[in-house]
Structure formats: C-alpha cells, structure tokens
Amino acid sequence: MRSRKWDGTPHRDNWTWQLGSDEYGRWLWMPDNTPVLTSRETYPETFSAVAGLRFFPHDAAGAPRTDWSAFMVPAHAARQRPQQLYCDVTCALSAGQGLIEFIDLDLDVEQLGTGPVRVLDDDEFETRRRAMRYPEPVAQRARTTAAELVRLMRRPAEPFAGRWRSWLRLAAAGDYPELPAPATVPA
Numbered sequence: 001m002r003s004r005k006w007d008g009t010p011h012r013d014n015w016t017w018q019l020g021s022d023e024y025g026r027w028l029w030m031p032d033n034t035p036v037l038t039s040r041e042t043y044p045e046t047f048s049a050v051a052g053l054r055f056f057p058h059d060a061a062g063a064p065r066t067d068w069s070a071f072m073v074p075a076h077a078a079r080q081r082p083q084q085l086y087c088d089v090t091c092a093l094s095a096g097q098g099l100i101e102f103i104d105l106d107l108d109v110e111q112l113g114t115g116p117v118r119v120l121d122d123d124e125f126e127t128r129r130r131a132m133r134y135p136e137p138v139a140q141r142a143r144t145t146a147a148e149l150v151r152l153m154r155r156p157a158e159p160f161a162g163r164w165r166s167w168l169r170l171a172a173a174g175d176y177p178e179l180p181a182p183a184t185v186p187a
Contacts, residue, residue: 015034015035024058029176053168056069056095070088082112091105105138
C-alpha cells in the first residue's frame, strides 16, 4: 500500500495482507509491528504499526470509491489503547499488480473508543491546499467526504457499526510471516 500527497510527495508505504471483499468494500490486514516507511517530511523514520484492518470502500454499484479509506484498530488492554476508527480522506485510488495507491488529502476523521467523532488536521489541510494548489472541486469533495464520515461513524453505520469485527476475527486467526520493510524509500 502506498500513499502520496497531492504534489506526488511520498507519504507512507507498507505491506498489508488482503483478506477479501464484501458488499462494503475491500478488507486488508496489517499485523502488529508491520514496518511503515514514512516520508522524511512527515516523520523521520520507519515505525512499526499497531495491528489493524485497512478498509477501502465500494459504492452501491460495487465500484471502488476513491474519496476515503479507513484503519480500524481493536482495543489493546496491555498497551492501554482504546479501539480506534481512523479514516483518511483521499482521492485517486488505484489498485493493480499487488499495489494499492492513493493520494492522502490531509483531512482525517477519528473516534477513540466510545469518544466523540472528530475531524483532524483541518489546519494541515488548509496549509497544503493552498501550498499544493488543490483544485476547488477536490477541496470541496474532501470537506464533503469528511462530513459524510462523521455522520457514518456517529450513527454508527456500516462498515463502522460492527462488520469490521468479523473481518478482525478472520485476520486474527491467520498465521502471517514477518513482513519486510517496504522497498520504496520516500524522498
């Protein structure tokens, strides 16, 4: 999986295991301690991820949506970490030959445990929108998508209502070899 910023700057690269698809979208698994290579602009080094599901939604006709993806992390008592539902507002999703790529548009929507659903990084979105000259339709779509995600997560509606837990059980039952660090080194 690879994400970039609007201007093509690398953002994050990491491996995931494809679990399958359902009527809501495509489900992938990222085991605990998966290496995530990050842009030097954003983070100075590779870090190890917490285990979770990556979700790429489909529209009603079954076509991949390009405007958001989610990362769903179960609660982890030993780490004193609550459940986390985290969505990236995106565009330009492409998938092929074992690689999913998308543009991260900075806006994120998050809920920790049963806490409030919050839009994150609005200031970062505004700064990059101006600096990278996001076209106005792209900026408007990003804001509309963030508002839609807030509504879906507050209800909650699927895939946030609980469908993800069945995929989590499937992922947890699997035996995954240790993954190498991603091969791409961001600039």
